Amino acid sequence: MTALDRIAELQREAEAAIAGATDPKQLEGLRLHYLGRKSELPMLLRGVGSLDPSQRVAVGSAGNQTRKQLEAMISAREAELAGGEIGERLDISLPGSPPAPTGHLHLITETRRDIEDVFLGLGFSIAEGPEVEHVEYNFDALNTDLTHPSRARTDTFYIDDATVLRVHTSPVQVRAMIAQPPPLYVIAPGRVYRPDNDATHTPQFHQIEGLAVDDGVTLADLKGTLLAFARQIFGEDREVLLRPHYFPFTEPSVEVDVSCFNCASGYLRDGSLCPLCKGSGWLEVLGAGMVDPNVFAYVKDYGYDPESVTGFAFGMGIERIAMLRHGIPDLRLYFDNDLRFLRQFGAR
Numbered sequence: 001m002t003a004l005d006r007i008a009e010l011q012r013e014a015e016a017a018i019a020g021a022t023d024p025k026q027l028e029g030l031r032l033h034y035l036g037r038k039s040e041l042p043m044l045l046r047g048v049g050s051l052d053p054s055q056r057v058a059v060g061s062a063g064n065q066t067r068k069q070l071e072a073m074i075s076a077r078e079a080e081l082a083g084g085e086i087g088e089r090l091d092i093s094l095p096g097s098p099p100a101p102t103g104h105l106h107l108i109t110e111t112r113r114d115i116e117d118v119f120l121g122l123g124f125s126i127a128e129g130p131e132v133e134h135v136e137y138n139f140d141a142l143n144t145d146l147t148h149p150s151r152a153r154t155d156t157f158y159i160d161d162a163t164v165l166r167v168h169t170s171p172v173q174v175r176a177m178i179a180q181p182p183p184l185y186v187i188a189p190g191r192v193y194r195p196d197n198d199a200t201h202t203p204q205f206h207q208i209e210g211l212a213v214d215d216g217v218t219l220a221d222l223k224g225t226l227l228a229f230a231r232q233i234f235g236e237d238r239e240v241l242l243r244p245h246y247f248p249f250t251e252p253s254v255e256v257d258v259s260c261f262n263c264a265s266g267y268l269r270d271g272s273l274c275p276l277c278k279g280s281g282w283l284e285v286l287g288a289g290m291v292d293p294n295v296f297a298y299v300k301d302y303g304y305d306p307e308s309v310t311g312f313a314f315g316m317g318i319e320r321i322a323m324l325r326h327g328i329p330d331l332r333l334y335f336d337n338d339l340r341f342l343r344q345f346g347a348r
């Protein structure tokens with residue numbers, strides 16, 4: 001066998017052994033066996049000088065190449081085995097442990113933001129006001145008669161004779177008009193308070209008020225605005241229905257229904273009555289109307305001449321909107337802080 005053949009044979013043999021090595025100790029043994037000072041390949045290289053001159057170059061370079069390749073293979077296999085060994089305890093290529101849950105928005109917050117988005121998109125801006133409010137702004141400026149039942153101590157939380165926890169977000173209408181002349185397009189989201197407590201009433205809840213004042217605003221503008229709202233919040237096939245109603249601060253006043261998104265005209269596919277709209281085909285969602293001239297009269301010094309400006313206003317309960325959207329049966333669930341309930345919502 002020529003020296004060149006022997007080198008090739010050693011290389012094949014060593015390569016197979018290195019590839020098959022399963023632990024670092026075994027690999028170190030192979031290194032000694034094939035590349036150690038006293039092993040065959042290095043000896044052969046050291047003996048190149050005594051070969052026939054015609055063979056020296058070929059044998060020298062083949063031997064050196066094999067030595068380098070085997071060294072490289074051993075290092076690579078070593079790294080592989082080390083990686084595998086670490087891998088059993090700690091695989092640094094795996095994604096980190098999942099971040100601790102950071103929680104999510106409460107359904108009421110999420111719903112409020114959804115509603116705000118609709119009106120921001122229509123050109124309204126957001127106004128805010130205090131929850132502890134003047135009786136004057138909560139009732140008087142909103143044309144609420146002194147005998148109106150909502151003024152009773154049983155219907156409103158009084159701080160003192162002139163101060164209440166606001167019963168609606170409507171006083172923000174007054175504040176917004178005092179702060180800015182028309183044209184005015186605002187929504188006022190916030191907490192409101194009433195001394196009720198049952199499945200459909202909690203002492204504290206949330207409303208969003210809307211107010212648009214401009215030249216020539218009509219009931220048709222109100223209906224179009226609410227239709228856009230209904231379709232964005234409850235689905236694009238919705239219709240709205242305005243039913244006559246009474247509010248002190250609007251004239252005419254309406255209650256607004258949205259066509260039920262859960263059924264067809266009150267009945268489910270199987271012919272049974274729709275549990276959401278109770279068979280009527282309509283869901284009552286909010287109160288609204290054209291701003292009563294008496295409300296403008298209260299702020300006429302701020303640019304609201306009741307003879308020239310017109311406007312519409314509306315107010316809705318955020319809890320109610322979310323209840324309808326998600327089929328929530330009891331208002332108190334929002335505030336019980338039962339995570340089994342809360343976790344079903346607010347994925348964003």
Ligand code: PHE
Pocket residue numbers: 167168169170209210247250287288289313314315316
């Ligand atoms: N403030 C009314 C309520 O709390 C809702 C409403 C607002 C109605 C604006 C008409 C116009 O019930």
